Amino acid sequence: MGGMDLDRTTTALLAALHDSSNAAAWEAFDHRYRPILMGFARSYGLCDDDAAELAQSTIVKFIEQYREGKYDRDRGRLGAWLVTIAKYRLLDMRRKKSPVHIAQGESAIVDLDDDRSVGDAYDAQRRLAILREALQELREKTKTDSKTIRAFELLYYHGMSVQAVAADLGMQPQEVYLAKSRVAMRIREIVARIEREYEETPEDWASSPDRPSAAFGG
């Protein structure tokens, strides 16, 4: 759990993307944003295939716009830009696939006119991606012992009681509580670091009163 890897910051990634031959940068970009976009699409009720299509077309569109120099960071976060693209992909797909639903005002799909809810949906997926990365790091790269992680899993994945977890793992209930706290503490550290890596133009972020929705104009 060292300090943050400067090459992994979004700012660094974007800078590297200027070099169209930098395959590693594109891969890193894709690796970071595709799962977020997939989750975003699924959260709007799309099946896996459609979600994958949406993520793919959004990334392709972004690359296009980025190369044309259309992406202006002053106008908002990268996430907001991606969401704007994704939102119109989503509308396109819905128009093609389920005209009946729209005509009937079926509300199984979130109202896309609400920019804030769209932005929130994206942010939620971004948070999920960060948490997943943190969990992977906790398992693979930290010294947290497997019993500690197992205690957390039994408690939070399987809804077992502290007593049951203690009995299962041959621990005292107090140790189970401690294990849980330890996982929380480690995750908090890792998440804080990854958040910093994901952070985009913090100065814009701080000065913009209206968060990403400023970029959702069109």
Place this chain on the structure above:
Amino acid sequence: MAQSIDTDLPEDGEFAPTGCGRFPRESLELAAIARADCSVEVDERISTHLVICKPCLEAVGQLAQEHTLLTELAQAARPDRATHAGRSEGAGLAAEEIPGYRLSREIHRGGQGAVYLAEQLATRRTCAVKMLLGGRFATPVQRMRFEREVEVVAGLRHPGIVTLYESGLSRDGEPWFAMEFVEGERLDEFVRRVGAGQRAIAELMRRVADTVAYAHRRGVIHRDLKPGNILVDQDGAPRILDFGLARSSTDADATDPRSSSTLAGEFVGTFAYAAPEQLAGDPTLVDSRCDLYALGVLFFELLAGQRPFEGAKSIAELVAQKASGATRRPSAPAAACGRAVDGDLDVIVLRLLAPDPARRYATAAALAEDLARYLDGRPILAREDSLAYVVTKTVRRHWFASGAAAVFLLTVVGASVALAVALANAEREKERVRRAYSTFGAALASANPEEGQGSSSMNVRDFLALVEKEVRSELADEPEVLAEMLKTLGVIQLAFDDPERSRGPILSAHEFFSRAYEAGRIGPSPMAEAELALARQLFLDRDFSGSEDAYRRAIGLRQLAFGPTAVETVDLERQLATVLRRQGRIAEAGALLEEALVHADRFPSTKEAVRVKAGILNGQAVLAAETGEHQDAIESFRIILSELHEVVPGNDFRRGRTLSSLAQSEAALGMLDSAERHAEEAVAILTERKGAGAQWTREATEILAKIRAAKAAAAPR
């Protein structure tokens, strides 16, 4: 390594952020879960305790944050399952997960679960499927409550209650149940839409009362009756939903947390419809008559178009109004909008809204019967309490407490009786305490995300800010209580290392205490507390000279109150030494600690004395480290740890602080492995006790990072 990190922030000796021990960790965890989920389920016994117990409050705050994070983490870890809070989530995703049903869309999301419109494939009938929110990641409490709902609804068969078809576990192991789908509208909306008159409303209420009476006979109290939980179906019949908060009266013991899904003291239910005894949080007081109170509020609302206490300017006022029973009649507001309400209905509603359950109808069946009498044109059985009844009963209740007040009471007439009791009662102290608690109760209620300013992201500190706002507005005319509460709130915020939020309350409290002390209304001991709070505030504000002055005043006051060599006094000298050290006055700080140690050697052997002595030694060790004498410092830190071991729990923040200092000195001498181990432990303890954002935690984390960096640099490649 630079020695700029302060590991010896002074603290109030009494303010040890360990749970005080009154509640086991399990209870604190449950309170934390209730907080974190920000549902209405707050264990009132603990909540009340938290107002006065800072250690427990801190523990619960920490645990709540932890729970939120871990729940989120568990949800994130779930493969291929979108979890954003969008309205669509369950619709598409849950569809394949319940064998035998096709789910089409979410139709309702409440505190307990989400309800989907569904088709039972075998019968092709439309039904509603309810799934536990949070699914298999739901907390044990939520799960227990959901299972209880299944049990309760399954046991009830009445045309006024939705029928349960079946229940089970989804492919994902999540509990669900399918019930009759009622196509209807909320009772209040129905009444408004059809423009129901008083007789029609009375008939609807009679049917509701009849249904509630049935549930009561089966031993089930609903506890959350409100317009949203009563639908009028297409035949015009009211149907009661959502027994999610119900409690069965067959539960062995309401005060045993394991015996009831609505845990002891937990306040569940929607605030506006809750009976005063529900708000009081004592589960032994809550019985079927709380449902009658809710029906009273509902009945009033349907007749008058507004709630009985709508004139209340704040929630605290609402609580006080409910408790005092100063209810207007529904006919008054109804008349203002040109609607008629018969005197009999006024009487029935007021009887239901009596703050004392004993003065309501004895049963829902009696209410149904009286409504039937009204509809038939027969005289109703409910009677307003006569003046003689009120005075006799009040005098009897208060005679022994205050003979003079009771005599005075005999001259008082009408509805002002109850109020006069409160004002003339010699036990004014009790009233002040009651107000402080009711204000806190109001703040608690306003943290309810469905009603007040609460949200799922509200943390303990936000909540405290809410309490501060509430007490400032509600206790303005009780300056002593207000100052005491502000001081407590400020000190709690300080313990969270949140000087921005502690500043306001601490300065206000200090100002009040100063005036009271000058006027001779309070003694040196409470004044010393106020000075100490100010000193700590200024320290965190980095106004070291102001902090020093406040410490010196506090020391003078404690010398007056406890004597110059008392533990309480010496403890402040130790803390003052830290302030001096931070100003670079090393020699003065050293001399002060020497002197403190001389006194400490003569302390009685209490735990507190041992803690203070350990603090003095810690101060000396930090000074030693600061002057480069790391070997001495390390030895001292080890002695301190072994002494602390005797008197504080293993995760006490003082241990964390000392471990952090020890790690730093060890690192300075190149003992990197041991330094890393100690720093890790320090970070774990401080994060748990103080929170990740607290100053000490950040510093310990920084120390750990530096040690690791040093280790990495030293490692052979």
